[in-house]
Amino acid sequence: MEFSYEVKDTYAEVKADGRLNMVSAPKLREFVTDVIAGGSNRIVVNLEHTAFMDSSGLGALIGCLKAARQAGGDLRIAAVQPQVNMVLKLTSMDKVLTAYPTAGEAFSND
Amino acid sequence: MTRFWTRVVVVLTVLTGLNYIAWRWAASLNWDAWWIALPLVVAETYSLIDVMLFGMTVWKLKIRAGAPQPPHDATVDVFITTYNEDLDMVLTTALAAQKIRHPHSTWILDDGARPELQALAEQHGLGYVTRSGDWTKELPRHAKAGNLNNALMVTHGEFLLILDADQIPEPDILEKTLGYFNNRRVALVQTPQYFSNVPASDPLGSQAPLFYGPIQQGKDGWNAAFFCGSNAILRREALMQLGLVGYVKETGKSIRRALAASRAAIRQARKSADVESPLVAEVLDEVEAATREAQEEVDAGRPLSEVTYRVRRRVDAAVQTLVEADVAALQADLEEIAAMELAHVGESGVPVVADGAVQRMSARDWSPLGALESVQAVLDALTVERSNEAQPVMPLATISVTEDMATAMRMHAMGWESVYHHEILAYGLAPEDLKTMLTQRLRWAQGTIQVLLRENPLVQKGLKLGQRLMYFATMWTYLSGFAAVIYFAAPIIYLLLGILPVSSLSWDFFIRFIPFMVVNQLLFAVAGRGIPTWRGQQYSLALFPTWIKACTTAARNVWFGRPLGFAVTPKARQSGGPSWSLIRPQIVVSVLLAVAAVVGIMRLATGLAEPLGTLVNVFWVAFDLVVLSILVRAVLYKGYEPAAEPANREES
Numbered sequence: 001m002e003f004s005y006e007v008k009d010t011y012a013e014v015k016a017d018g019r020l021n022m023v024s025a026p027k028l029r030e031f032v033t034d035v036i037a038g039g040s041n042r043i044v045v046n047l048e049h050t051a052f053m054d055s056s057g058l059g060a061l062i063g064c065l066k067a068a069r070q071a072g073g074d075l076r077i078a079a080v081q082p083q084v085n086m087v088l089k090l091t092s093m094d095k096v097l098t099a100y101p102t103a104g105e106a107f108s109n110d
Numbered sequence: 111m112t113r114f115w116t117r118v119v120v121v122l123t124v125l126t127g128l129n130y131i132a133w134r135w136a137a138s139l140n141w142d143a144w145w146i147a148l149p150l151v152v153a154e155t156y157s158l159i160d161v162m163l164f165g166m167t168v169w170k171l172k173i174r175a176g177a178p179q180p181p182h183d184a185t186v187d188v189f190i191t192t193y194n195e196d197l198d199m200v201l202t203t204a205l206a207a208q209k210i211r212h213p214h215s216t217w218i219l220d221d222g223a224r225p226e227l228q229a230l231a232e233q234h235g236l237g238y239v240t241r242s243g244d245w246t247k248e249l250p251r252h253a254k255a256g257n258l259n260n261a262l263m264v265t266h267g268e269f270l271l272i273l274d275a276d277q278i279p280e281p282d283i284l285e286k287t288l289g290y291f292n293n294r295r296v297a298l299v300q301t302p303q304y305f306s307n308v309p310a311s312d313p314l315g316s317q318a319p320l321f322y323g324p325i326q327q328g329k330d331g332w333n334a335a336f337f338c339g340s341n342a343i344l345r346r347e348a349l350m351q352l353g354l355v356g357y358v359k360e361t362g363k364s365i366r367r368a369l370a371a372s373r374a375a376i377r378q379a380r381k382s383a384d385v386e387s388p389l390v391a392e393v394l395d396e397v398e399a400a401t402r403e404a405q406e407e408v409d410a411g412r413p414l415s416e417v418t419y420r421v422r423r424r425v426d427a428a429v430q431t432l433v434e435a436d437v438a439a440l441q442a443d444l445e446e447i448a449a450m451e452l453a454h455v456g457e458s459g460v461p462v463v464a465d466g467a468v469q470r471m472s473a474r475d476w477s478p479l480g481a482l483e484s485v486q487a488v489l490d491a492l493t494v495e496r497s498n499e500a501q502p503v504m505p506l507a508t509i510s511v512t513e514d515m516a517t518a519m520r521m522h523a524m525g526w527e528s529v530y531h532h533e534i535l536a537y538g539l540a541p542e543d544l545k546t547m548l549t550q551r552l553r554w555a556q557g558t559i560q561v562l563l564r565e566n567p568l569v570q571k572g573l574k575l576g577q578r579l580m581y582f583a584t585m586w587t588y589l590s591g592f593a594a595v596i597y598f599a600a601p602i603i604y605l606l607l608g609i610l611p612v613s614s615l616s617w618d619f620f621i622r623f624i625p626f627m628v629v630n631q632l633l634f635a636v637a638g639r640g641i642p643t644w645r646g647q648q649y650s651l652a653l654f655p656t657w658i659k660a661c662t663t664a665a666r667n668v669w670f671g672r673p674l675g676f677a678v679t680p681k682a683r684q685s686g687g688p689s690w691s692l693i694r695p696q697i698v699v700s701v702l703l704a705v706a707a708v709v710g711i712m713r714l715a716t717g718l719a720e721p722l723g724t725l726v727n728v729f730w731v732a733f734d735l736v737v738l739s740i741l742v743r744a745v746l747y748k749g750y751e752p753a754a755e756p757a758n759r760e761e762s
Binding site for chain 1: 382436437443467
């Protein structure tokens, strides 16, 4: 799995490309924690190229959400793919993490 | 009587042959020209072994008086296999099959899944079978063997008559053959394959009177007559037993392989820096314990289904613990977030992950263990479902493109018996052009070599020595391409360069060679009882590029997993003019032979060569050219014209 980020006007966009699983989940946590430590607390995780997510990956996303909230910001997700969407619905996490069609729209209303 | 004289000639052939070859090895090699002397003596030894195996075959020539009365209640399915053949042809065969007198069901096995053919079948009250949904795109289809295996799962006759789409059966084909199955050990009755669209001169060598005659009758004597894909009746019970034994063997093999690989896979997973969580380490411990226990159980001979089930249960439980831990951590995070700012989490409080969701997240396709690919691969292989095949039980062997021979050999190895019934009971259509004929011969040769390399009959448990040699004999004949090249090269080398592979062409040579050659030809004449065998002898040499290509492609396929470049034999004549390019290597060889003869005679005239050597080698060249000349007729052959030939050639 490959991570990258880009600081935009009102938020930082994190791209996670590949499979978000037991092996890559801790790396996502670490990566997002670093981005927050770098001064961005409004994070959009762009899942456009995340084809798969398991329970560890989901745990990492919620962990990152917690970190962002603790820093006084928020974490949102965008461009969710079918399998990831199924996992979110099944676990009711879609109520916590709202999925936006694109990264640009995630913070457009506030 | 025939048998007695055949045996006399066999003994004479073996004696004169050994006498000649022993002398060739011991006293005749021209070591100065070892590079041609050795290949030639090896080729001659190859030919002697070939003749000795033929002699052994006809030694036990079995002429059967006919089958006893069949039981009236024997149930039979008639299978007509088709892929892309002309619908009229398939329907003609199917309607003839419908008229077979013994009660039976007729099925068209359409691998082309053509709706028009299905409609025709329904219209005429014929059964129609295509591949079931289990044969998905990514699984191997196994050509005709797969087509038959698929049909075996949806039919239930005790016996199966298998017919190619062009083989029109006689109405009495079952009455004449079913009685052999009164012997409970008989699993196969093969009848000849005869072609009705072949002129008496048979320019493409389509009829195989020596094979569907003395050779199969001789193999029958050794209980080794084998299945040739069509015009044969098989006992379903034997096929199913074959499928089940194969399934158990394959499953056991893959489970043992997976268990052997598991230790390394787990070690590798532990080592990878990615896995730091103590929980993951625990799961790996559990997987290791489960596979170790499974290994002990497999060694103790416990049923594989139970062993694999237990492994899966243990691993599933461990994975579920992992998922539960993930969910618990996630839930704790959510609680913390809620404590910080309740409003954001939602109106109904912190969502709770349901048990069902945990189960789903633990299933194989979503399991966190999937991240450890090597471990997951081992666990996937620990199944008895044979998920790499469309159906777990494959009665017809799928190790070769000639599934028929491989299947028969496995049947014999399990103790079943076979029968060759020497009477034409179906009339087929042979290829009518050289290109199609070459494709067909290549396929047969490739399939035979595949069986040799995958399941060498000489070392198959369960086969008697005679049976081993009978299967080996057929495979041995397909190596003739290499010998042919040497037989063409030797006279060219002498006539052009004056290099003789034997130390001298003297009385010693002729007194040993000529008796062997004479008795050898006599053997074919006596064993063949007047059958025309010359066409077959010509093609066994003339098609040397095909035989060599078959050996090399089959070896690459078996050893390196390369594709064979397999093509289904088209039943319709290929259009276009004479295609000389198909026999380019043979044309080159013929030109070389002719040039060599001219040069040789010139060398003789100028005193550079000696008369006897030149005479023998020019004679040899002439023989080679006569052998190769059949290809000219084959290229020019325009297909069968029934008007020019008597329609009924049954008496031949």
